[in-house]
Structure formats: structure tokens, C-alpha cells
Amino acid sequence: MSDMRNLALQCREAADVLAQLSGEAKAKLLEAMAMAMEHDTDAILDANARDLATAEGKGVGAAMLDRLRLDPQRLGGITAALREVAGLPDPVGQITRDDVRPNGLRVQKVRVPLGVIAMIYEARPNVTADAAALCIKAGNGVILRGGSEAIHSNTAIAASLKRALREASVPDAALTLVEDLRRETILELVQLSDIVDLAIPRGGEGLIRFVAEHARVPVIKHYKGVCHLFVDAPADLALALKLVVDGKTSRPSACNSLETLLVHADIAPRFLPLAAAALRERGVELRGDAATRQLVPGVLPASEDDYAAEYLDLILSIAVVPDLEAAIAHIRRYTSDHTEVIATSDAANAEAFVHALRSAVVMVNASPRFSDGGELGLGAEIGISTTRLHAYGPMGLEALTVERFVVRGQGQTRAQGQ
Incomplete structure (x- = not known):
């Protein structure tokens, strides 16, 4: 038996234990995990400093370094997210349908854990804690396979979280960190269709395509975030300016940052010089x-490639469009189905924009930076799905469960031939 298969089997056995925990027990466990990380702050930051030094020595770009970097404030945000997830309602056991059939059968649909989640990610050490929190709260085991650039950070965070599991008498294999960083381990992991129930890759487009093309398990895909803002003719220009600046500059390395600005031709002479x-x-x-x-x-010339680009940097593509319909057509052509925004004071135009686009998140008069599980009330998110599988958009706890039927009867049988 291979090492990867053995690790996955141990995780599945631990997931069976997690699935039996009460909501209260899981909340206490996540609180203990937050406390463990706070206790280990210095060790985690030291480990992250090692990763940053290695990345800088290799000439890693600014966007990747920003995703990799931890500091006391960001670490505090991670532990706050653990506590926020701890306080969320437990989705396991929720009854989403409850009917009594004419023959007296009581038919319910009930949320249960998915089982074992494979989380494959690059650069972001916060994902180690976020994924663990969400998977454990939903009663799932999680196999974490981070990238080499964050190996010291991920190992330090996982050590804190696993200690909390052991102290709560939960098998620490429920949170399994893969330390073998060869690409072959990803390949083997995503082909364990008899053990792994879902794979969620988070990282560059190349990683996600590799997982999607080789997996034998279901995959949540999010190739890139080409987020658009359309400034309509009736828009409040001061409001629109705030959305542009925040969307592009508050954290350009994030997938929910603004990449393309579309401006109605009627207001472009007034708005574009201000925005620029x-x-x-x-x-x-x-x-x-x-x-x-x-x-x-x-302004530099924009190419077709620019309008399809996820820059993850302080670069913005701009186009002037004659009307709402042209803005919608542009977005449909270049969208990655992540997040689209309209700035307008015309309610009819806002509704037309919302209904014309199928992206996972569509916003009216709000920054695309709110396209995030935590900001949308999900607690920490495990990822953003731009694939219409069982989840679409930012994924929280409910997206890590599945609904099954529970049927209660009093001896009913089905007549022969029916």
C-alpha cells in the first residue's frame, strides 16, 4: 500500500469519528485550535519568515510574496476566523425537507458530511487553518497538500491544530498534512476515488488545470478571477470612484480584486480623468x-489578452462602452464567472445587469473585494467555485455537506409490479 493511500485511509477513519461529534464539541475543538495557534504565534511567524526568505531568494513575484506573508495582524485574522467558524450553526443534521407521503412514509432530506476533502493549494498558509476549520466543523476529514513555498508555515500551523485534536481525543489524522511535495503525490491523491470525496485546488491556473485533468474524484474549479466593474451613466461618480480604488488597490493579489473597468461613454470624459x-x-x-x-x-494600449487577464497586480484594463448592453457583452466575452459589479443609481439597469450575467457573484454599488466567504457571512471560506457543481461562488460550511434522504415508515411495502 502506498504512503498516500495509507494517509488517506487514516484520514477517512478519523473522519468517521468527527462525523459523530456534536455541534458543541466541534465548536470547543475549534476554539482550542485558535488558542493553540495563539500559543504558537512566535513559532509560526518564525517558520513563515523562513518561507519568505527562501521565496525572495528565488525571485518570487510580489503577488505571491503577499499571499505567503504572515504577520501578527494576519495571524490574528486566522484565529478570529477559527472562532467565527466555531460560532456558526452546525450544518450537520439540518433537515432541509420534511414531507409525509400519502402512504404514511415520512421523507426527510438531512445534511451529512461529505467525508474526506483533499485541499491542494499554493502559497497561502492561512488556507491550512481555514480549510481545517471548515472541514472539521462540517464533520469532514481533510487532507492538506500545500506548496513547497509555504512548507514551513503550513507545518507549523498544522502542528498547532493537530495538538488541539489530540487533546480533544480526536484522531489527528482528521487533519493530514502531506509533507511529500512531489507533484506525483497530487496525482495519486486525486485518483483515490474510493477514499476521497472531493478535491478543492486553490492556486494558479496551471495547478487547477492539472488537478482537473487528472482527477478521478469531483473537483471544485476556480481557474482565475477576472472581475469587472461597469460604471453606468446614472452612477454616483464619487461612489464609483471609491469602488474602483478599493477594488484595484486594497489587495491587488487577491482573486476578488478588480481587473477591468468599463465606463459608459456619456460619463467617460468626466469620470476617467478622476479615476486615472x-x-x-x-x-x-x-x-x-x-x-x-x-x-x-x-494610458498604454490594451490588447485582447489584457481584457482576459487576471493581473493580481497594480495593473488595470479599461474600456469605454456605449451602453449597458455593450458592457454586458464585454463581460460575457471575457468573464471568468467570478465577480461582476455595476455602479448605478438606476434600479432597472441594476436588475438588468444582475439577471443578464451568470457569474458566481454579481454586485450592485459594492466593491468586488466583498466577494469572500467571510465578508458574505460564511465564516472562513474553503474556496470559490466558478464551476456549477453542487456549489457556486464562495464556499462555506453548507458546501462541505451533502443532503441525503432519511425515510421513516411503519412497515410500508411497495405493491408488486409498481
């Missing part, structure tokens, strides 16, 4: 179509 000045003041490189370049000197 505010963005350039914050170091943003602008690339635009001919109409944009005519209104704002110094």
Missing part, C-alpha cells in the same frame, strides 16, 4: 482602448 488620477497616485498601471487613451494621456 486616483489610481496612478496609488501606483496603478493603466491599459485602455482607443477611447480611453484619447481621454487620458499616457
